[in-house]
Amino acid sequence: xxxxxxxxxxxGAVTCIGAAVQAAPIEPHAVVETYxxxxxAMYGDAxxxxxxxxxxxxxxxxxxxxxxxFAARTAWRQARVPYQQTEVYRFGNPxxxxxxxxxxxxxxxEGLIDYVDNASYGEAxxxxxxxxxxxxxxxxxxxxxxxxxxxxxxPALLADSLQEAGGVEAxxxxxxxxxxxxxxxxxxxxxxxxxxxxxxxxYAKGDACTGGHCDRRGQYLQAATDLLVxxxxxxxxxxxxxxxxxxxxxxxxxxxxxAMLTGFGSxxxxxxxxxxxxxxxxxxDPEEEHDCFSDNTHNSHYYDVIGMVSVYNGTYTRIDxxxxxxxSLAALVAEKAPDLDAEVEAKLAxxxxxxxxxxxxAETVEAYDQMLAADNAEGGAVVQAAIDSLIDxxxxxxxxxxxxxxxxxxxxxxxxxxxxxxVFQ
Amino acid sequence: MRHHxxxxxxxxxxxxxxxxxxxxxxxxxxxxxxxxERVAAVxxxxxxxxAAEPYEINSGGAATxxxxxxxxxxxxxxxxxxxxxxxxxxVGDGIFRKLWVSAPSSTTSSDGLGxxxxxxxxxxxxxxxxxxHPPAAGEAAVSLxxxxxxxxxxAQEREALASGKAPVIGEPTYGTQLQNFSLPxxxxxxxxxxxxEEVPVxxxxxxxxxLQKPTYGVSDLGYGxxxxxxxxxxxxxxxxxxxxxxEAIDQADIDALADPDDAxxxxxxxxxxxxWDQEAGAVRPGRFGWKAxxxxxxxQTAHAAAGDLGLSNRFVPYPGGDCSPRQTACREAPxxxxxxxxxxxxxxxxxxxxxxxxxxxxxPARRKVDDPQxxxxxxxxxxxxxxxxxxxxxxxxxxxxxxEHSRQLIWPYTDLLVHDMGExxxxxxxxxxxxxxxxxxxxxxxxxxxxxxxxxTGYLHDGRARNLLEAVLWHGGEAEAAKQKxxxxxxDERAALLAxxxxx
Numbered sequence: 002x003x004x005x006x007x008x009x010x011x012x013g014a015v016t017c018i019g020a021a022v023q024a025a026p027i028e029p030h031a032v033v034e035t036y037x038x039x040x041x042a043m044y045g046d047a048x049x050x051x052x053x054x055x056x057x058x059x060x061x062x063x064x065x066x067x068x069x070x071f072a073a074r075t076a077w078r079q080a081r082v083p084y085q086q087t088e089v090y091r092f093g094n095p096x097x098x099x100x101x102x103x104x105x106x107x108x109x110x111e112g113l114i115d116y117v118d119n120a121s122y123g124e125a126x127x128x129x130x131x132x133x134x135x136x137x138x139x140x141x142x143x144x145x146x147x148x149x150x151x152x153x154x155x156p157a158l159l160a161d162s163l164q165e166a167g168g169v170e171a172x173x174x175x176x177x178x179x180x181x182x183x184x185x186x187x188x189x190x191x192x193x194x195x196x197x198x199x200x201x202x203x204y205a206k207g208d209a210c211t212g213g214h215c216d217r218r219g220q221y222l223q224a225a226t227d228l229l230v231x232x233x234x235x236x237x238x239x240x241x242x243x244x245x246x247x248x249x250x251x252x253x254x255x256x257x258x259x260a261m262l263t264g265f266g267s268x269x270x271x272x273x274x275x276x277x278x279x280x281x282x283x284x285x286d287p288e289e290e291h292d293c294f295s296d297n298t299h300n301s302h303y304y305d306v307i308g309m310v311s312v313y314n315g316t317y318t319r320i321d322x323x324x325x326x327x328x329s330l331a332a333l334v335a336e337k338a339p340d341l342d343a344e345v346e347a348k349l350a351x352x353x354x355x356x357x358x359x360x361x362x363a364e365t366v367e368a369y370d371q372m373l374a375a376d377n378a379e380g381g382a383v384v385q386a387a388i389d390s391l392i393d394x395x396x397x398x399x400x401x402x403x404x405x406x407x408x409x410x411x412x413x414x415x416x417x418x419x420x421x422x423x424v425f426q
Numbered sequence: 427m428r429h430h431x432x433x434x435x436x437x438x439x440x441x442x443x444x445x446x447x448x449x450x451x452x453x454x455x456x457x458x459x460x461x462x463e464r465v466a467a468v469x470x471x472x473x474x475x476x477a478a479e480p481y482e483i484n485s486g487g488a489a490t491x492x493x494x495x496x497x498x499x500x501x502x503x504x505x506x507x508x509x510x511x512x513x514x515x516x517v518g519d520g521i522f523r524k525l526w527v528s529a530p531s532s533t534t535s536s537d538g539l540g541x542x543x544x545x546x547x548x549x550x551x552x553x554x555x556x557x558x559h560p561p562a563a564g565e566a567a568v569s570l571x572x573x574x575x576x577x578x579x580x581a582q583e584r585e586a587l588a589s590g591k592a593p594v595i596g597e598p599t600y601g602t603q604l605q606n607f608s609l610p611x612x613x614x615x616x617x618x619x620x621x622x623e624e625v626p627v628x629x630x631x632x633x634x635x636x637l638q639k640p641t642y643g644v645s646d647l648g649y650g651x652x653x654x655x656x657x658x659x660x661x662x663x664x665x666x667x668x669x670x671x672x673e674a675i676d677q678a679d680i681d682a683l684a685d686p687d688d689a690x691x692x693x694x695x696x697x698x699x700x701x702w703d704q705e706a707g708a709v710r711p712g713r714f715g716w717k718a719x720x721x722x723x724x725x726q727t728a729h730a731a732a733g734d735l736g737l738s739n740r741f742v743p744y745p746g747g748d749c750s751p752r753q754t755a756c757r758e759a760p761x762x763x764x765x766x767x768x769x770x771x772x773x774x775x776x777x778x779x780x781x782x783x784x785x786x787x788x789x790p791a792r793r794k795v796d797d798p799q800x801x802x803x804x805x806x807x808x809x810x811x812x813x814x815x816x817x818x819x820x821x822x823x824x825x826x827x828x829x830e831h832s833r834q835l836i837w838p839y840t841d842l843l844v845h846d847m848g849e850x851x852x853x854x855x856x857x858x859x860x861x862x863x864x865x866x867x868x869x870x871x872x873x874x875x876x877x878x879x880x881x882x883t884g885y886l887h888d889g890r891a892r893n894l895l896e897a898v899l900w901h902g903g904e905a906e907a908a909k910q911k912x913x914x915x916x917x918d919e920r921a922a923l924l925a926x927x928x929x930x
Contacts, residue, residue, distance in 0.1 A: 095494040096494075099494045130565070146565075167881075168554055170549070266512075267509065269509070270509040270510065270513045271509070275513035276517065276520055279517050280516075280517050280520035284521075284524070284535045284536055392513070396509075396510075398509070
């Protein structure tokens with residue numbers, strides 16, 4: 002029976018290639034090995050793209066200009082492409098979940114980092130004493146009754162003292178979105194057209210400096226980017242030969258398959274359809290978008306879906322055009338439940354289409370945040386269609402879990418509660 | 427018994443693949459007796475402390491979260507939620523974190539804050555879905571506030587209290603809660619003041635523990651003096667975990683533990699608080715809140731939205747929130763109700779989402795259940811009589827439409843009853859049928875992760891205890907005898923007891 006490999010050829014375009022079912026039975030061990038290989042390649046690409054961003058940031062800080070700010074923004078957008086594809090590794094792998102907040106936490110109270118527009122942002126928040134702390138304009142901060150010296154902005158300061166300071170999740174000091182804010186500034190357009198408009202002179206030297214403390218802004222930007230590079234290098238290592246994340250899926254392939262499908266389903270349903278998309282529509286709130294400073298949300302959503310397709314089909318096209326792949330979950334499902342494989346392939350293709358339409362609309366008609374406006378029925382419908390496609394595909398994923406007869410994960414020193422007879426013996 | 431494993435077991439995935447133990451088990455009448463016997467056997471307190479009990483690691487049954495321990499340990503969904511409900515959970519989380527703004531605003535669905543309020547979002551008090559903390563010196567209080575009321579002044583008010591229709595009589599000007607924040611142009615009600623006094627306690631081995639005894643007052647009163655008979659009760663935001671499971675416990679199982687007249691003479695006389703249930707239109711057992719003043723998570727959520735954030739909803743359809751008739755500017759301020767859509771500031775769909783979220787914050791798995799010191803501490807906890815109120819185990823009942831909470835073996839360490847806790851902890855302010863010395867036994871699950879999730883720790887209803895030993899030493903009244911056993915312990919025994927508590 003033929004089945005279809007959905008693979009990305011170019012942004013927005015999808016093609017289907019017929020492939021024959023392999024004759025030899027698919028081993029779960031081989032499937033999770035492919036899963037780990039693709040993770041290693043994806044995080045490696047994310048690291049590579051972050052290094053490019055790091056170079057662009059260094060150039061911007063050393064020789065501030067409109068061109069160099071534009072180049073840094075472009076490098077940030079490009080860095081998002083491989084990273085968003087890795088998000089399918091969340092929710093199933095505890096090592097990824099434990100780490101993820103360092104690199105991709107959102108939304109953030111950006112007043113912690115830099116100046117903000119007081120009229121729209123407000124001058125204070127009872128809940129967050131650091132709401133307008135403005136690290137860039139400060140030499141010391143009081144965090145939970147302790148004085149923290151911020152004279153020199155280092156990766157360690159951001160990671161250890163400022164991230165989630167005071168227990169407030171919105172105190173995001175590190176990761177893509179902190180960098181995004183430093184490159185774009187606040188998007189003050191609400192649900193109207195336009196993204197953040199930070200001028201390049203916010204990094205200018207001497208009297209040309211706008212926004213104050215340009216040198217410290219540059220220092221913050223470099224520290225945050227250096228930290229991102231380090232964090233991505235660390236995660237790439239977790240998936241390399243001998244890495245802990247690789248080991249944990251390889252040592253128990255059944256649990257590895259569970260991790261794959263858990264990540265797939267949870268990213269589709271809870272994280273994307275729910276938190277990142279449905280909430281914004283429900284509240285009609287332009288701040289409820291994933292890349293809110295740069296208006297890059299459509300791309301972030303789109304590449305999340307592309308990552309799912311890669312993991313399901315066991316083939317990933319790297320930034321350099323080379324391919325990484327092997328025994329796939331798709332082949333395993335096709336062997337055990339060909340109908341379900343065909344169904345989820347079709348649904349994944351529909352999701353790719355729905356997100357392509359979202360992406361095209363964002364690039365040609367109106368930005369993602371404009372689609373969230375209460376009076377924008379047409380834009381809202383495009384977002385809703387994308388949400389619906391994720392919900393639809395997840396229902397098939399749930400059936401795949403049942404079809405593969407995945408066993409409960411055994412927890413340390415305990416069976417799970419799946420067997421009432423054991424509990425109430 | 428019929429055990430159709432294929433039927434019993436629905437494959438669900440979230441952080442872990444677990445099956446729902448309970449709801450699909452058929453309960454034919456003939457099985458009832460056997461089921462009850464089996465439950466009774468499984469919830470009987472342990473008497474063997476040489477090893478952990480089966481499933482003891484899963485404090486919240488199949489809903490237990492097994493994610494790595496970190497600052498988000500209280501923020502995970504019930505592990506047995508299907509994907510579809512993970513979406514609901516995440517959207518509810520978004521509303522829980524939402525910062526509300528004053529009306530009118532361009533985002534009409536986010537306005538309606540105040541005019542008087544204690545906080546702009548749920549999350550701001552329930553930091554990381556965990557416990558609040560008392561304000562540091564010079565800090566405005568957010569996750570600790572004052573409930574206020576007055577004794578009944580006439581026959582009508584006495585009748586309102588006696589019938590259970592009103593849990594308290596609000597202070598005539600300030601209402602039932604002191605809101606220390608307000609929208610621009612409106613005067614805040616006042617600021618809580620805390621004066622502390624050091625109370626040294628000497629343990630049997632000579633160790634001196636210095637407790638901090640707080641006394642509460644109000645300064646900067648915005649609307650004139652408080653009624654001279656006013657009663658103040660400080661309340662700390664409690665952790666959010668496991669509430670859906672507590673709600674799923676059969677009331678009969680709680681009633682069975684109550685002993686209002688101490689008929690068994692053990693010195694422990696737990697009582698069921700009874701409060702007005704707006705949905706039922708009747709007096710019902712209270713279960714949630716520091717004095718068990720709320721019958722359900724839904725009503726608790728609705729009252730918190732109105733009292734703490736000033737958001738009108740179907741339970742409290744007043745956009746002025748806790749503004750009393752004497753607070754006219756507050757009553758006349760613009761509100762966030764959407765008249766065109768016929769919606770409250772917190773519309774039903776949002777209230778229901780936050781309620782769903784609140785029901786499904788998972789209890790994290792225990793750590794070190796097999797550690798010898800932890801087991802020794804567990805034995806001491808049991809032998810000292812702590813479990814007379816901090817009941818280790820329940821099996822939840824069947825809740826229609828909520829298989830994730832049904833028929834789970836859970837380990838909350840509470841009886842959900844109110845107990846006289848002595849003069850040291852008394853707030854002197856009755857609520858419902860709980861008097862001014864009574865507090866509900868708080869659940870202890872997740873206790874050991876407080877520091878990890880919330881940073882500086884503050885235990886008990888007002889966060890006065892800076893660590894678990896201090897919290898134990900504040901126990902009095904019905905818990906006096908158990909506390910004295912802790913006072914008499916050797917240093918090693920105390921360390922073991924605390925190691926057990928930290929493993930929860």
